[in-house]
Amino acid sequence: MxxxxxxxxxxxRDLNTAHFAFLRxxxxxxxxxDEVFLDRLAKSPTEDRRAAALEWVKVFTxxxxxxxxxxxxxxxxxxxxxxxxxxxxxVRVARDHGVDGIYCSNHGGRQANGGLPALDALPAVVExxxxxxxxxxxxxRSGSDVAKALALxxxxxxxxRPYAYALAVGGTEGVVAQLRAILAELDLLMAIDxxxxxxxxxxxxxxxx
Numbered sequence: 001m002x003x004x005x006x007x008x009x010x011x012x013r014d015l016n017t018a019h020f021a022f023l024r025x026x027x028x029x030x031x032x033x034d035e036v037f038l039d040r041l042a043k044s045p046t047e048d049r050r051a052a053a054l055e056w057v058k059v060f061t062x063x064x065x066x067x068x069x070x071x072x073x074x075x076x077x078x079x080x081x082x083x084x085x086x087x088x089x090x091v092r093v094a095r096d097h098g099v100d101g102i103y104c105s106n107h108g109g110r111q112a113n114g115g116l117p118a119l120d121a122l123p124a125v126v127e128x129x130x131x132x133x134x135x136x137x138x139x140x141r142s143g144s145d146v147a148k149a150l151a152l153x154x155x156x157x158x159x160x161r162p163y164a165y166a167l168a169v170g171g172t173e174g175v176v177a178q179l180r181a182i183l184a185e186l187d188l189l190m191a192i193d194x195x196x197x198x199x200x201x202x203x204x205x206x207x208x209x
Contacts, residue, residue, distance in 0.1 A: 003083060028045075031056050037059065040055055081103050082103060084106070086116060086118060087125075091129050092128050095128075100132070102133070103137070126153030135157070144185065146182060148206050150201055150202060151206035163175050163178055
């Protein structure tokens with residue numbers, strides 16, 4: 001569950017071009033193929049895309065509360081992870097509500113420009129998680145970025161924009177090549193620095209220089 005975008009941040013590039021694809025009804029197929037959402041519409045999105053986009057705004061801008069996690073848990077047995085948490089107090093509240101994992105991320109700073117880098121928040125998030133899985137992303141561009149996050153306690157690391165860029169340039173083969181390059185860099189970096197396993201890397205930790 002993504003927690004950071006019930007309202008969008010200040011995005012000068014989007015404002016300069018008057019561009020927000022969702023308001024034009026693009027990028028919303030997860031809504032436009034959902035039966036519950038479609039029941040809210042007088043016409044299908046293919047018949048009236050603008051009306052469907054405006055209905056999406058009504059749904060999207062409703063923020064969730066901690067208490068809503070109980071409702072979500074009642075709907076599924078799948079693991080529930082909360083994405084966008086960067087404060088240890090929020091991690092502890094999430095644990096109290098029975099979530100299965102934390103996704104430490106500031107979404108590349110797109111929401112709160114000038115906020116705390118996710119990597120700086122990661123150690124405290126991992127400590128507060130007390131063994132609960134902690135995934136990480138935000139600004140991960142290379143194998144060395146992955147190594148830093150793993151050394152600071154991340155259970156796994158997500159790759160954001162690099163795979164999207166690779167997909168645009170080279171399709172599936174581009175994504176495969178990009179991920180292989182990141183893994184190869186991580187593997188070489190660990191070998192050069194003397195870490196034969198991820199456990200060794202995590203045990204060594206990391207420090208700012």
